Each structure stands twice: as C-alpha cells, then as structure tokens.
Amino acid sequence: MTDIAILVGTESGNAQMVADALQEVLEEQGHEVTLFEEPDVEEIDFPNRDVVIISCSTHGDGELPDNIIPMCDALKEQKPDLSHIRYGVVALGDQTYHQTFCQAGKDVDAIFASCGAVRVGERFEVDACTQPLPDEDAREWAKEWLEQL
Numbered sequence: 001m002t003d004i005a006i007l008v009g010t011e012s013g014n015a016q017m018v019a020d021a022l023q024e025v026l027e028e029q030g031h032e033v034t035l036f037e038e039p040d041v042e043e044i045d046f047p048n049r050d051v052v053i054i055s056c057s058t059h060g061d062g063e064l065p066d067n068i069i070p071m072c073d074a075l076k077e078q079k080p081d082l083s084h085i086r087y088g089v090v091a092l093g094d095q096t097y098h099q100t101f102c103q104a105g106k107d108v109d110a111i112f113a114s115c116g117a118v119r120v121g122e123r124f125e126v127d128a129c130t131q132p133l134p135d136e137d138a139r140e141w142a143k144e145w146l147e148q149l
C-alpha cells in the first residue's frame with residue numbers, strides 16, 4: 001500500500017475528472033490517495049511524500065491552468081530536493097493546438113525532473129479531439145502505471 005498524492009491543474013474540470021478516476025482506481029488497488037485541487041507546496045508536504053501523480057491540462061497558448069501556477073512557481077524558485085519522489089503525469093490537451101499540445105503537462109514534468117524527482121513510465125498525453133473519454137483512458141493508464149511503480 002502506497003500513499004499517493006494527486007495534484008490537479010485544471011481550468012474547466014477535465015483534469016479534475018481524470019484525477020477523480022485515478023483516485024478510484026488507485027484506491028481500488030488498495031492505495032491511499034490524497035487529492036490536491038489547489039496544489040500548494042506547504043500542504044503537499046513533499047519531504048514526506050514518495051509518490052505523486054499530476055493531472056494537468058493546457059490553456060491559453062500552451063499555458064498552465066491558474067490553480068497550479070503557484071505550486072509550479074514555488075518549485076521553480078525554491079528548487080527543493082525531490083529525488084525521493086517518483087511521479088507520473090497525465091497531460092490533457094488538444095492536438096489542434098499543434099505548437100503547444102499538452103505543453104503545460106510537459107512543463108510540469110520538466111519542473112519535477114529539474115528538482116530531481118524520477119518519472120515512472122511515459123507521460124500520458126490525452127488529446128481532447130480523439131479521446132473523448134479521458135477518465136476512462138486514465139483508468140487504463142493508472143493500472144499499467146501501478147505495475148511500473
């Protein structure tokens with residue numbers, strides 16, 4: 001049993017829906033999950049965590065959702081040592097934004113990596129055009145991801 005933090009970056013709820021689906025799957029598999037809808041570095045308490053999943057959409061022109069910006073800014077400024085953390089990323093986007101597809105998820109991924117955290121598996125990129133049921137896809141991803149944990 002692992003204690004897993006899910007951090008959400010969303011503007012219109014899809015990444016939240018994905019996070020809720022991930023939480024269900026992880027709990028079904030016997031893990032404990034804490035969901036952070038307004039991720040805050042102090043509340044998340046990174047020094048006492050081992051496993052994190054970030055579910056994050058992209059908005060504007062490749063930008064982060066507003067609710068996850070404070071956490072990302074804090075990590076970029078403070079550069080805490082997160083080398084004890086293993087993490088996964090579910091990046092939501094839309095392929096019609098060619099230049100910036102899933103850019104925010106890519107940026108969050110890079111921020112965690114720059115703090116020394118180790119990603120488990122590949123980043124899971126969800127395209128709103130071709131994957132109309134992101135929560136269902138995320139459930140399948142979560143099961144495979146857990147096997148690599």
Ligand SMILES: Cc1cc2nc3c(=O)[nH]c(=O)nc-3n(C[C@H](O)[C@H](O)[C@H](O)COP(=O)(O)O)c2cc1C
Pocket residue numbers: 009010011012013014015016056057058059060061062063065092093094095097100101102103128
């Ligand atoms: C105004 C707007 C701008 C967007 N910009 C991007 C973008 O630059 N790159 C991308 O991959 N997706 C972009 N998207 C698509 C969203 O990331 C996608 O619809 C996602 O599922 C929304 O998730 P959310 O409801 O959690 O915010 C944009 C969507 C909107 C409405």
